[in-house]
Amino acid sequence: MRRIACALVVLLVGGLAADAAAAGFDAAKLAAVKKAASDFQALAKGSATSGKPPRETDPKAKALLAAVFDTSVLDTPQPLPASEVGNLSEWLLHVVQVGGVYILAGTGQADFSQLSKLDQAAQQKLQRQIIQNTIAFAPEMGWYFDGQLGVTRTLIWSVSADMAAHPDNAKSAQAQRGIAQMRAGLVNTLTGVLTTLPTNGLSDEWRRARLPAMAALAPKAAAFLLPDQRRSVHDTALQVAGQMGDPEVKKGLTAFAQAVGG
Secondary structure (H helix, E strand, C coil): CHHHHHHHCCCCCHHHHCCCCCCCCCHHHHHHHHHHHHHHHHHCCCHHHHCCCCCCCCHHHHHHHHHHHCCHHHCCCCCCCHHHHHHHHHHHHHHHHHHHHHHCCCCCCCCHHHHHHCCHHHHHHHHHHHHHHHHHCHHHHHHHHHHHHHHHHHHHHHHHHHHHHCHHHHCCHHHHHHHHHHHHHHHHHHHHHHHHCCCCCCCHHHHHHHHHHHHHHHHHHHHHCCHHHHHHHHHHHHHHHCCCCCHHHHHHHHHHHHHHHC
16 A cells, blocks of 8 residues: 555644644634535545545535645745644645545545554455546546645645754654654655556656646755655655656656755
8 A cells, every 4th residue: 555545644743733723824724624624525425435436527526625635825935833833734634534535435444544454455455446546536636645745845844944943842752753753754645646656547647747746845855854764755756757758757756856865
């Protein structure tokens, strides 16, 4: 399941988010995201069994997906204050929940927390279904990846800025655990997205559409990750680039690798 499931890792904020208010950076936006995610999950009820989640071609579903996955409001010239890390983490959770509807469609599993309990045969069957879903629901999966990367970019940027401005805040054991979890989660997320790109059945157009969100995140990831983590993502990106036949995708992934590698 590494190829796709790794992209589902939620970045845990640990101690840094403990005191963040539930409302702050944009209370109305966060409330809209939360409601849209809830409404979408209600609309998608039973899709884990039926294999038929709502599609973006349905205007109602499209509006709900847009509310959760559209991160253009985060395209700001400055990072958000650390007090907003909790809000960003909550938004990211809703992005993963909604994206999970497409990933788990037809698997019989509606809860990611239960996947580790499956035996090897069930895991292999699940992996095959997830790959099929990525292809079958490519428009929604692409939107999900972009949304995940967009929220993640602002989240790690905001944490990095606070660490630089207030280094003493990051020295406690609790804060260090949170930062370590975030870094590991970021590596897994980027690795998951990267290793999904070679999936047979995905178009080069779909792959090219993922490049802007990855490029925007790359310098923030380089500033946040440890050297060995940067190297790992860099090497994975170059390996995937080597598998690509489309010159634009290859060039974009190579540039991503160089930016992450610092």
